[in-house]
Amino acid sequence: xxxxxxxxxxxxxxxxxxxxxxxxxxxxxxxxxxxxxxxxxxxxxxxxxxxxxxxxxxxxxxxxxxxxxxxxxxxxxxxxxxxxxxxxxxxxxxxxxxxxxxxxxxxxxxxxxxxxxxxxxxxxxxxxxxxxxxxxxxxxxxxxxxxxxxxxxxxxxxxxxxxxxxxxxxxxxxxxxxxxxxxxxxxxxxxxxxxxxxxxxxxxxxxxxxxxxxxxxxxxxxxxxxxxxxxxxxxxxxxxxxxxxxxxxxxxxxxxxxxxxxxxxxxxxxxxxxxxxxxxxxxxxxxxxxxxxxxxxxxxxxxxxxxxxxxxxxxxxxxxxxxxxxxxxxxxxxxxxxxxxxxxxxxxxxxxxxxxxxxxxxxxxxxxxxxxxxxxxxxxxxxxxxxxxxxxxxxxxxxxxxxxxxxxxxxxxxxxxxxxxxxxxxxxxxxxxxxxxxxxxxxxxxxxxxxxxxxxxxxxxxxxxxxxxxxxxxxxxxxxxxx
Amino acid sequence: xxxxxxxxxxxxxxxxxxxxxxxxxxxxxxxxxxxxxxxxxxxxxxxxxxxxxxxxxxxxxxxxxxxxxxxxxxxxxxxxxxxxxxxxxxxxxxxxxxxxxxxxxxxxxxxxxxxxxxxxxxxxxxxxxxxxxxxxxxxxxxxxxxxxxxxxxxxxxxxxxxxxxxxxxxxxxxxxxxxxxxxxxxxxxxxxxxxxxxxxxxxxxxxxxxxxxxxxxxxxxxxxxxxxxxxxxxxxxxxxxxxxxxxxxxxxxxxxxxxxxxxxxxxxxxxxxxxxxxxxxxxxxxxxxxxxxxx
Numbered sequence: 001x002x003x004x005x006x007x008x009x010x011x012x013x014x015x016x017x018x019x020x021x022x023x024x025x026x027x028x029x030x031x032x033x034x035x036x037x038x039x040x041x042x043x044x045x046x047x048x049x050x051x052x053x054x055x056x057x058x059x060x061x062x063x064x065x066x067x068x069x070x071x072x073x074x075x076x077x078x079x080x081x082x083x084x085x086x087x088x089x090x091x092x093x094x095x096x097x098x099x100x101x102x103x104x105x106x107x108x109x110x111x112x113x114x115x116x117x118x119x120x121x122x123x124x125x126x127x128x129x130x131x132x133x134x135x136x137x138x139x140x141x142x143x144x145x146x147x148x149x150x151x152x153x154x155x156x157x158x159x160x161x162x163x164x165x166x167x168x169x170x171x172x173x174x175x176x177x178x179x180x181x182x183x184x185x186x187x188x189x190x191x192x193x194x195x196x197x198x199x200x201x202x203x204x205x206x207x208x209x210x211x212x213x214x215x216x217x218x219x220x221x222x223x224x225x226x227x228x229x230x231x232x233x234x235x236x237x238x239x240x241x242x243x244x245x246x247x248x249x250x251x252x253x254x255x256x257x258x259x260x261x262x263x264x265x266x267x268x269x270x271x272x273x274x275x276x277x278x279x280x281x282x283x284x285x286x287x288x289x290x291x292x293x294x295x296x297x298x299x300x301x302x303x304x305x306x307x308x309x310x311x312x313x314x315x316x317x318x319x320x321x322x323x324x325x326x327x328x329x330x331x332x333x334x335x336x337x338x339x340x341x342x343x344x345x346x347x348x349x350x351x352x353x354x355x356x357x358x359x360x361x362x363x364x365x366x367x368x369x370x371x372x373x374x375x376x377x378x379x380x381x382x383x384x385x386x387x388x389x390x391x392x393x394x395x396x397x398x399x400x401x402x403x404x405x406x407x408x409x410x411x412x413x414x415x416x417x418x419x420x421x422x423x424x425x426x427x428x429x430x431x432x433x434x435x436x437x438x439x440x441x442x443x444x445x446x447x448x449x450x451x452x453x454x455x456x457x458x459x460x461x462x463x464x465x466x467x468x469x470x471x472x473x474x475x476x477x478x479x480x481x482x483x
Numbered sequence: 484x485x486x487x488x489x490x491x492x493x494x495x496x497x498x499x500x501x502x503x504x505x506x507x508x509x510x511x512x513x514x515x516x517x518x519x520x521x522x523x524x525x526x527x528x529x530x531x532x533x534x535x536x537x538x539x540x541x542x543x544x545x546x547x548x549x550x551x552x553x554x555x556x557x558x559x560x561x562x563x564x565x566x567x568x569x570x571x572x573x574x575x576x577x578x579x580x581x582x583x584x585x586x587x588x589x590x591x592x593x594x595x596x597x598x599x600x601x602x603x604x605x606x607x608x609x610x611x612x613x614x615x616x617x618x619x620x621x622x623x624x625x626x627x628x629x630x631x632x633x634x635x636x637x638x639x640x641x642x643x644x645x646x647x648x649x650x651x652x653x654x655x656x657x658x659x660x661x662x663x664x665x666x667x668x669x670x671x672x673x674x675x676x677x678x679x680x681x682x683x684x685x686x687x688x689x690x691x692x693x694x695x696x697x698x699x700x701x702x703x704x705x706x707x708x709x710x711x712x713x714x715x716x717x718x719x720x721x722x723x724x725x726x727x728x729x730x731x732x733x734x735x736x737x738x739x740x741x742x743x744x745x746x747x748x749x750x751x752x753x754x755x756x757x758x759x760x761x762x763x764x765x766x767x768x769x770x771x772x773x774x775x776x777x778x
Contacts, residue, residue: 006630020486186491223675421649457494461501465509468640 001041003250004203004473011038012254019258023181031155031178031258038160039123046122049087054157056083057132061146061153064139073140080136084129091119092126096325124164126322130289132157135171137293144172152178161251161258165244167265168285174260182259192256194456197463199249200471206242206433207479208472210235210426213419218392221402228417229405231427236392237385238430241269243479244283268441270384273376274347275339278384286322290315308344313337323391328399332391339383429470510639513648517612521658522651523564527577528616530584534562536778537581537706539574539697540594540713542567543758547594547713549765550660556773562588563660568606571598571690572627575697576619587704592778593697595710595733595741596682598690611635611642612651663762664755668716672757681722682715682758684729691736698737709777710734711742714768717749719757742777744768 001007015034022030040047060080064073098114105112135156138144147153156174157163217224217232224232248265255262265284272278279287291300298311313334320333386403393399417423439445448455487495518525526532536559538548544565553561562585564577574597608631613620625632635642653659669675694710701708712730720726730741748754748771753764760768772778 184486186487190494220675421646425649457498457501460498461505464502465505465640468506468638469509469513469644471644473634 001038003247004200007041016257020184025151027181028151028155028178031159032151035155035158035160035163039158039163042123043120049122049125050128050158053084053087053128053132054154056080057136057157058147058150058153060136061139062148064136065146077136077140081133084133084136088125088129091121093321093325094119100327127166127168128157128163130168130286130322131170134168134289134293138171147171147175159255159260161254162262165247165251166283166285167248167251167262168289169262173263177260185259188259189257192253192258194460194463195249195253195256197253197460197467199246199251199253201463201467202242202246202249202433204467204471204473206429207239207246208243208474209422209429209470210239210242212472213422213426214239214392216419218398218402221398221405224405224418226406226408228423229402231423233385233389233402233406235423235426235430237270237381237388238433240388240391240479241266242433268437270381271377271437271441272380273373275336275343275380275383278380279336279340286319290319294318305344309341312340312344316340326395328390328393328395331396332387335387335390339387425470432466506638506640510642513640513643514615517643517648517651519655520651521654521656522647523562523566523659524613524647525651525654526658527564527581528584528613532562532564532581533560533585534588535559536561536590536592537578537588538563538565538592538594539569539577539597540565540592541569541597543596543713544569544594546663546755546759546761546765547711547768548592549663549760549762549769552762552766552769553772553778556769557778561660565594568609569597570606571687571693572607572623573610573620574693575700576617576623578697578700579619580613580617582700582704587706590707590709590778591697591701592709592711593694594713595694595730596712598687598694598733607631609646612645612647614642615639663765664759665761666755667752667761668754668756670751672716673718676719676757680757681719684723684725686729686732691733694733695737698739708739709742710737710739711777712745714744714746714748714753714760714764716751716754716757717746718751720745744771747771 001011011034015030019027019030019034036047039050057080060076063076067073067076095116098116102112102114135144135147139146147156152175155178156169156171159174162169213232214236217229217236221229245266252262252265263285267281267284269278269281272281295311295315298314299307300311301308303311316333316337317330318333320329320331320336323329323332389402390399393402436445445459449459518529521531523532536553536557538544538561540547542565545563545567548561548563548565550561550563553559562581564581569577574593578591607624607628610620611624611631614624614635621632624635654662698708710733712726715723726745730743733739734741748760748764748767750764750767753760753767755761755764769778
């Protein structure tokens with residue numbers, strides 16, 4: 001069920017009531033049962049798939065702890081990797097690689113006739129697969145003790161707020177919280193509720209309104225002027241941000257209402273002043289996962305410059321591929337990889353010189369620093385927006401046709417704008433959203449709330465009013481559900 | 484276990500009260516804003532749209548019934564309550580509300596392509612701004628879009644979550660009766676025309692009932708009803724089919740002749756796109772209507 005549906009709101013109210021009225025293992029059982037119900041609502045058949053993944057990794061975890069020899073532990077890890085990545089490969093990537101190989105073979109005159117698998121992509125498979133893999137790998141590395149309680153482990157994997165589209169929560173963060181009953185705390189519940197409201201605002205007000213405008217550009221790019229196309233591309237950047245960070249906020253907020261603290265997944269990504277900074281702010285749990293389980297094991301930045309560049313490219317290519325079975329995602333990942341490498345070349349190769357998001361000390365004078373920071377932010381944002389066009393496109397042809405209008409020198413006139421009313425509405429809403437982000441980013445909001453608690457109440461009410469007045473309720477699915 | 488202290492309970496209650504009051508105050512403010520504009524539906528419910536001739540239809544009606552040339556050729560006061568994708572079910576509602584808020588016109592023109600697609604009650608939700616102004620609309624919304632009905636009853640702000648509010652703001656200072664696309668159809672229109680944009684003249688019994696109801700309301704109020712099919716770009720019209728059978732069906736069922744102006748204009752420079760006239764085309768049509776004695 002979609003988060004922004006009446007069914008989910010009803011489900012949440014009922015589950016929260018039952019959850020806080022129960023205790024001990026009953027409470028864990030409530031979490032597990034509700035999560036199974038939530039996931040089964042999409043398609044009950046895929047409960048078996050996630051159940052299989054849970055069973056394999058639970059057994060592998062116990063096995064790795066029981067066996068002292070490195071060889072056996074490695075074999076068990078290989079089982080976990082094989083099963084999880086195998087399932088992911090079959091459901092998500094089989095047809096993609098099959099079609100790509102057939103095309104490649106066809107281009108050199110070979111005929112391949114491999115079967116196509118008509119499989120529906122299970123919702124959330126990319127997310128829970130990475131979650132269970134992190135569990136197995138951390139036990140292998142000796143960083144985590146195996147979970148001996150199957151109920152707790154199953155809840156960790158399938159917990160409904162973050163099951164379908166993250167954040168990717170590490171076992172070390174979540175399993176200890178599942179070990180004991182969460183204590184009721186009104187302020188925590190209130191904070192979770194506020195975060196959930198913020199998530200609904202980002203999804204219903206920002207993302208879904210912009211979606212109407214963006215879809216038209218990608219359906220018919222040839223009729224757009226350069227300025228119109230550029231405006232819509234910038235709007236897409238906010239659509240995907242609102243959509244994904246909105247989902248994360250709802251997931252983290254719901255978990256908080258149940259007493260669980262999940263990691264932040266977005267931290268003002270469009271204020272990044274470098275590409276590495278962007279990846280420390282965007283989908284933080286995924287980039288941290290890729291850093292810890294791909295980039296660092298490959299060698300990270302510990303080797304030569306060439307190996308660092310190689311490791312960055314492999315990590316970002318895999319990151320792109322993780323998003324979907326399409327060469328556009330791979331290219332998007334490659335673009336970010338190249339940008340990270342170029343940044344290294346520009347700034348020097350040491351990790352310390354890659355931009356921390358803190359105002360740099362280059363040049364003297366406040367105005368100079370502000371100008372330099374603003375220039376960096378705008379540059380990063382522009383590159384990210386252009387890369388999002390590749391990400392959003394169905395294929396390279398569509399990407400080129402959408403980017404092509406940017407090369408046009410056709411001037412600007414209001415009458416040449418398409419979908420004027422939704423475009424103006426989207427621009428207005430993005431302006432309000434960015435203003436709100438700036439208030440939080442510079443600490444103004446926290447300063448106000450610390451001096452006047454009622455401001456928080458009005459803030460929550462304001463979000464509800466905005467959702468009523470501007471929300472789009474045509475039930476558009478979250479973008480990241482397709483991953 | 485104490486779940487919530489008195490102070491916290493008070494905060495929850497205060498939050499709910501603030502939400503409710505803010506919603507009502509916001510809804511009131513949005514309503515005042517909407518009614519302060521010269522958008523056609525604002526003027527309708529403000530009683531500022533008295534006319535001798537009333538026009539109703541969808542976007543083709545918006546462009547066909549362009550006030551300046553119509554008033555110029557006839558000397559009559561003209562009011563156009565057409566709107567983009569106006570659902571057929573809204574036609575009798577809008578007419579009834581017009582008659583409640585204004586004196587009866589002597590003539591009513593209805594552009595018939597607002598019926599003939601399979602009923603689109605979905606577009607009703609755009610008209611929630613009328614929720615506290617039109618009892619007929621409320622009943623229609625409750626019947627066809629109950630979720631939107633209950634949402635607009637619970638939240639007054641939700642009523643203004645509508646394209647109509649934003650569109651009305653374009654007419655804060657000027658009347659929207661002059662609203663029309665001023666472009667000229669692209670010579671290569673056929674290459675860029677999506678297949679789903681080629682009109683299929685479908686028979687919708689529900690829409691026909693709405694048309695009959697509107698005719699009945701008009702006749703009860705001594706308003707002379709004229710049904711009309713506005714011009715199409717000839718090349719576009721050639722791509723459609725079943726129009727004449729569809730017109731016969733309407734005439735037979737309603738007992739009212741349809742004035743067929745579908746191919747009345749051949750000059751492509753009179754069209755903003757294949758299905759809408761531009762100001763030049765609207766003027767040509769106005770003169771044609773007058774010359775033929777239809778207006």
